[in-house]
Amino acid sequence: MSAHAPFIPCLRLLSACVIALSACMPAWAADAPAEAASAPAVAASAPAESASAPAAAPQRLDDRIQDVKGDVIRLNRDLLVLEEELLFPANTQVAVFVSMDVGKMFELDSLQLKLDDKLVASYLYSPLEVQALHRGGMQRVYLGNLKSGEHEVVAFFTGKGPHFRDYKRGAMLKFEKGADPKYIELRIQDSTGKLQPEFDIRVWQ
Known part of the structure; x- marks a missing residue:
């Protein structure tokens, strides 16, 4: 048995957490508009030129979510490669x-x-x-x-x-x-x- 075998369950748990985190991201995006709708009504009195700010905010949030999802996918791939290297050393x-x-x-x-x-x-x-x-x-x-x-x-x-x-x-x-x-x-x-x-x-x- 490889000396790194005790670390394999930890890697699998971490990989599962990464996948679960990725699956939860669309739900976070869905909650964002609801939170924005609960803002104080005083925002309605803001100048007209600031009306474009709320429209830009969801777009920035979507971009950030996509970036994080990309990082999660890359991290999960790296974890799988690392697990394979630990389970199957090059010499065997x-x-x-x-x-x-x-x-x-x-x-x-x-x-x-x-x-x-x-x-x-x-x-x-x-x-x-x-x-x-x-x-x-x-x-x-x-x-x-x-x-x-x-x-x-x-x-x-x-x-x-x-x-x-x-x-x-x-x-x-x-x-x-x-x-x-x-x-x-x-x-x-x-x-x-x-x-x-x-x-x-x-x-x-």
Whole structure:
């Protein structure tokens, strides 16, 4: 377990507070006009040239709220990045991604991922997610920790193959984990020579 693990619950609590603060901001904006309406009636006797001041005040308030919301979003993002760095130190981190090249011969439905004979990820794909992969997108399906040494990754792909037949294939790769992060790609591509999909696992160098 990482030495920073005791700080993770505090980070998650702080992140939740940040999100709650962001959600409350529209309510603050809604309360502002009501507070302005309760001002003393003596303000009505002010000179005509000051009539533009109340109109400008809500605009300034809106601008300030938008600035604070932007700060909250950036803070929440930084907290999530910090939590990820604490949970997955660089010397033990391993990440697995899925990509699809063309993909006309295979329609992906689901994926199962095993590391060292242990199921670490199982995912069902929607049509929109498959389209995103066809357009060149890459999905991270797993992020975890592995000690140094030799490991084995196995992926099972299920979907529709040529002629819309049920298709299930597996791919396996043994790799060496050193002191640096390890990034692995599960790649689905069409083989025009074999007229069927191919499934490949490679380690980024």
